[in-house]
Amino acid sequence: MRNGIVIDKHDNVVVAIYQLTGGDEVTYTLPDGTEDTLTATQDIPLFHKIARTDIAAGERVVKYGEYIGVATCDIKRGEHVHTHNCVSDDETKDAEGAEENA
Numbered sequence: 001m002r003n004g005i006v007i008d009k010h011d012n013v014v015v016a017i018y019q020l021t022g023g024d025e026v027t028y029t030l031p032d033g034t035e036d037t038l039t040a041t042q043d044i045p046l047f048h049k050i051a052r053t054d055i056a057a058g059e060r061v062v063k064y065g066e067y068i069g070v071a072t073c074d075i076k077r078g079e080h081v082h083t084h085n086c087v088s089d090d091e092t093k094d095a096e097g098a099e100e101n102a
Contacts, residue, residue, distance in 0.1 A: 002035075004028035005051065008065030013081050020044040026078075041078040049081035061086050073097040094098065 004014040004026040014028050020040045027037045040088055049063060055075040060067050069086045078084075 010062050012053050014052050016044045019046045019100050039078050042080045051075045051077050051079045062072050
């Protein structure tokens with residue numbers, strides 16, 4: 001059963017279209033029509049992101065073909081990607097501005 005979605009070939013995250021439990025197999029179709037799977041290593045809430053590949057700290061996070069933020073730490077394939085390990089570009093700019101004004 002398909003329980004994840006990838007919209008663009010550049011996406012390094014899968015969006016959960018069902019709530020997932022750590023250990024669940026995540027099945028998704030790629031834009032070229034092929035199917036792929038990964039194992040969720042953590043509980044993933046509905047519509048949250050799962051790392052499709054290992055994402056290094058400082059690397060861009062791409063969802064639906066769009067750059068949505070930067071990994072704040074290394075994120076392993078299958079891990080939950082959210083505000084605890086990814087910040088938006090605006091948050092990054094705000095943090096840099098605060099450091100400059102300190």
